[in-house]
Amino acid sequence: MLSPAVESDFLEVSLGPQHPSTHGVFRMQTVLDGETIVSLKPVMGYLHRNHEQLGEQMTYIASFPFTDRLDYFSAMSNNLGLAIAIEQLAGLDVTERGQYIRILMVELTRLVNHTAVTGFLLNDMGAFGTPLLYAFREREKILDLFEAASGSRMMCNYIRPGGVREDLPDGWLEGAKAIVDHYPQFLDQFETLLTENEIIRQRTQRVGVLPKELAVNASVTGPLLRASGVDYDIRKVDGYAIYPRFKFKVPLGQIGDVYDRYYVRILEMRESLKILQQALKEIPGGPAISPKGAAIGKAPRTFRPPKGEAYGRIEAPKGELGFYLVSDGSNQPYRYHVRAPSFVNLTILEDMCLGHKIADAVVILGSIDIVLGEVDR
Amino acid sequence: MLPPAEELKAAIERGVPGTVVTLDGPALYLEPQALLPVCRFLKSHPEYQLDYASNVTAVDYPPDPAGGGAGRIEMVYHLFSMAKKHGPVAIKVKLPRDNPRVPSLVPVYRGAEFQEREVFDLYGVQFDGHPDLRRILMWDGFQGYPMRKDYVPENQDAPA
Numbered sequence: 001m002l003s004p005a006v007e008s009d010f011l012e013v014s015l016g017p018q019h020p021s022t023h024g025v026f027r028m029q030t031v032l033d034g035e036t037i038v039s040l041k042p043v044m045g046y047l048h049r050n051h052e053q054l055g056e057q058m059t060y061i062a063s064f065p066f067t068d069r070l071d072y073f074s075a076m077s078n079n080l081g082l083a084i085a086i087e088q089l090a091g092l093d094v095t096e097r098g099q100y101i102r103i104l105m106v107e108l109t110r111l112v113n114h115t116a117v118t119g120f121l122l123n124d125m126g127a128f129g130t131p132l133l134y135a136f137r138e139r140e141k142i143l144d145l146f147e148a149a150s151g152s153r154m155m156c157n158y159i160r161p162g163g164v165r166e167d168l169p170d171g172w173l174e175g176a177k178a179i180v181d182h183y184p185q186f187l188d189q190f191e192t193l194l195t196e197n198e199i200i201r202q203r204t205q206r207v208g209v210l211p212k213e214l215a216v217n218a219s220v221t222g223p224l225l226r227a228s229g230v231d232y233d234i235r236k237v238d239g240y241a242i243y244p245r246f247k248f249k250v251p252l253g254q255i256g257d258v259y260d261r262y263y264v265r266i267l268e269m270r271e272s273l274k275i276l277q278q279a280l281k282e283i284p285g286g287p288a289i290s291p292k293g294a295a296i297g298k299a300p301r302t303f304r305p306p307k308g309e310a311y312g313r314i315e316a317p318k319g320e321l322g323f324y325l326v327s328d329g330s331n332q333p334y335r336y337h338v339r340a341p342s343f344v345n346l347t348i349l350e351d352m353c354l355g356h357k358i359a360d361a362v363v364i365l366g367s368i369d370i371v372l373g374e375v376d377r
Numbered sequence: 378m379l380p381p382a383e384e385l386k387a388a389i390e391r392g393v394p395g396t397v398v399t400l401d402g403p404a405l406y407l408e409p410q411a412l413l414p415v416c417r418f419l420k421s422h423p424e425y426q427l428d429y430a431s432n433v434t435a436v437d438y439p440p441d442p443a444g445g446g447a448g449r450i451e452m453v454y455h456l457f458s459m460a461k462k463h464g465p466v467a468i469k470v471k472l473p474r475d476n477p478r479v480p481s482l483v484p485v486y487r488g489a490e491f492q493e494r495e496v497f498d499l500y501g502v503q504f505d506g507h508p509d510l511r512r513i514l515m516w517d518g519f520q521g522y523p524m525r526k527d528y529v530p531e532n533q534d535a536p537a
Contacts, residue, residue, distance in 0.1 A: 045514040050498075050523055216428050216459050219488020234461045308402070311432060311455050311465060322432050324453070338431040339492075347491050376514060 010038065013358065015044055023120065024372030028349075028361060035357045038213075040350045043342075047376035055336035060086055060325075061160070061263040061300035063336065063354070070338060071374040073113050076105040077316040080160035083313030083325035084240060085159045088304035095290050098163025099242045104176065105149070105158065106314075107279070111183065112139050113317035114192075114223075114265040117369045121262060122194070123368035125203050131193065138186050141179050148172055162293015173280060180276045187269060195263070204258035208352040208364035210327040218348045221341055222319025224368055227264045228256030232246065234315035241314075246275045252313045258367040304331050318369050319344050338377055342370035379425065379463045391420045404453075404467040409479045412470055416485045419456060419466065427456040430486035433493060433502045439474065439526045443511055447526060448474035454482070472502065481507035499524035 013041070016027035024109050031039040056288040063067045068075040080102055087094065091267045094102075102368050119135030148169055150158035208334055215228040222309065225232060233250040235243040235337035249266035253260030289297070296303045313322035319341030326335035345368050353361045379385065382497040386398040386405060393414045399464040407415055419427040422520035432455040440448035450472045457464030470479055482489035493504045504510055507526040512519060521528055 045516065046514075048514040050499075053524060053528075109499075214487070217487045218490075219430055219486065232462070237462045239487060311467070313431070320431060322455070324432060324434060324455075326436055335434075335436045337432075337434045343491060343495075344488060347488060 008034065015106055015361070016294055017043070019136075019212075023366070023367045024038050026365075026370070026372055026375070028365070030358065030361065032358055035363055037260060037356055037358060037367075038354050040205075040361060042093045042346050042349055044346070044372070044375050047372045049377070051377040052338060054338050056333055058065075059300040059331050060303060060305070063333075064160070065157045067157065067338075068157055069373050070316060070340065070377065071316065071342070071371045072154055073116060073371055074109045074317050075154060075156040076109040076158060077314065077321060078182045079156065080241075081310045081314045081316065081321045082323050083137065083161050084304070084314060085325050088306060088312050089310040089325050089327055090303075091159070092161050092292055093290055094241075095163045095287050096284050097167075097286045098288050098290070098293075100279050101168060101288060102241060103157055103177050103243070103246075103279045104165075104276060104283070105146075105156075107276050108142050110272045110317045111269055112142050113369075114269050115139055116264060117193075117341065117366075118190070120368040121258075121363070122200075123360050125200065127199075131190070134180045134186075134193075136189060138183070143170065144178065145176055148175070153172070154258040160289060160293055160297050162296065163287070163289030165289070173283065176276075177280050178193060178275055180273055180280065180322060182331075183273055185272070185343060187266065191266060195266070200262075203257065203360075203363060204262060205369075206255070207356060207360050208367060209255060210352055212350060214348060214351065215256065219344050220319070220348060220353045222315070222317070222345065223261055223264045223268060224319065226250065227253035227260040229254055234313060238313070245274075246278050248272075248274050258363055261369075292373075301331050304329060309335075312353075313339070316341055318371070323326060338374075340374040340377060342368070343375045343377075344376065346370060379466065385425075385466065389415055389418065397441065404469050405468050405499075406471065409470050409472065412468070412479070412482070413480050413485060415468070416482060417454070422459075422483060423433060425466075426458045426460045427464065429457045430482060430488050431457050431465065433482065433489050433496065435496045435501060435502055435524075437525045439476070444532045450474050450477045450502060452479055452496070452502065460531075477502040479503070481503050481510075483507055486499045498522075502523070523528075 006186055011032045013030045017025040027043035029041040029043055034104055066361050067078040071077045086202050115135045116139055119132035122131035144298050147153045149157040210228045212228050212230055215225050248271040250263050253264050305330045309326040311324045313320050321341055322339030324337040327334050328334040379433045382400055382403050389398050390396055419425050420529055435451050436451045437447050440446045452470040454468040455465040493507055496502050496510040498514050
C-alpha cells in the first residue's frame, strides 16, 4: 500500500563532461527534486590551454591561427575580432576590397553558425539526425567556399590587419552568389519542418525564459540577448568595418524563451543574406590588403605597435567577441585578453534552468549556443 | 553620447562625494573602495546609463628589477550602455601585487560573476563580496596564478 506522505530526497546528477548534449567537454552539476532542477552549477575548464598566455608569448600575427580554435565554428569572425583590435591599436587602414571580403566571410560564418546550432538544438530535443543533416548539407557548401579562399574549411586563418591574407580565387564570387541565391529556399524548407512543428513548440515555448533586465545585467549578448527583446547589435551600435553601408534589420524576440532564440536565429540568417546580396553586388576591385598590412604579414617580428591599449569588439555569431590588447612597444602584446561571448553567456544558465525538468536543461543549454574552445580558452 | 573623460571625471567627483578620479588617457583610475559607488552612480545616471559591464580583466605589472617596488595588478573594466548605445568607459583600479583585494562588482553587474572568477583563478585577485569565488578554468587544488608574468610553466619534457 502506498503511504500518503512519500518521503523524497534530493538527487545529485552530474551531466557530462563527455556527453553529446553538452556540446563538448562541459559539465553541469545538478541537484534534482524528482525531475525538477533545484540547483545547477556549470563546470568548465577541461579544454583550458591558457590561450591568453600563449598570445602574450608570440607576435601579434602569430596569434591568428590560435584564434581559429576559440569558436571553431566561426574562425572568420574570430580573425576579424583580433584584426580590428590590432588595427585600432596601431592605426591601420583596410582596403575597400578587403573590407568587402571580410563582410562576405563573417556573414557566411553567421549562416554556418546559426544553421548548425539550430540543427544541434533539434538533436538535443530528440530529433536525431534529420534536421542536423539538412543543416550540415548547407554548411558544407559554405565550407567549400572557405576552403577555396583560405585553404582550410574550419581553421581559416584568413583575415589580417589591413585586409585579408589572399585575394579571392577566380570564380569565387559566382560560387558565393549561387549559394546565397539558393539559401532562402533552404531556409523555407527548414522552417516548414520546424517553425510550426507542434512537438518543437511544446518543447521550447515558455522554456528557459530569460527576462530582459536580467539579460542586460548579466552582460548577455548576441541572439540570446535579442531573443529577450533587447535591441543591441554591435554591427549597428558601433558600425564597425563597413556595416553602416548595408541595409538590414535587427530581429528581436518577445518572451525570451528557447523558441524565440531559435526563431531570432532564423530571422538573422535572412538579414545576413540581405547583407551578402548587397556586398556581392557592390564589391570593388583593387588590392585585398593594404601595403602596410602586407608588410606586417611578411615580417611579423618587425611589427611594433605604439605603446597603448585597445579594446576591439565585433558582433560574432554568438555575441560580443572582444579582444583587449595592451602594447608596451615591443613586437609581442603585453596583455592579450579574449572576452568570449559563450563564456559570459553561461552566467545565467542556472537562472534559466531552475524549476524546469532535467530534460529541459539540455535544450536550454543548446539554445545558448556555446563552443567550449571559446569558453575554456 | 558620452562626454569626454575630463567631464566624466568631474561628474563622478560631484556625484559621489569623496571620490578621487585620476585620468590616464581615456581610462579612469579609481581607489578600490570607490569602485562600487562609482559604478552604481554611472549605472543609474540618466544620461550615462552604463548598464552593461562588457569586459572584466586584469593586467599584471611585476616589480621592476632595477627600480624595486612591490609591483601592481590593474583591474580593467569596460562599461557600455545598452539603453543609450554608447561606450566604452574604461575604469581601472590599481592593486598591490602581494595582496590584491577589490570589492566584487557582482552586486551591481551580474555579468562580472564568471569574469571575476577567471581573474581570481589566473591572477589571484580576491573579490570581496563575490557570491561564489572559486577557480573556474584551472582545477581545484592548483597552485599559483598562471597569467602572472613571473609564473614559471611546468617543464613537460623533464624526465619523470
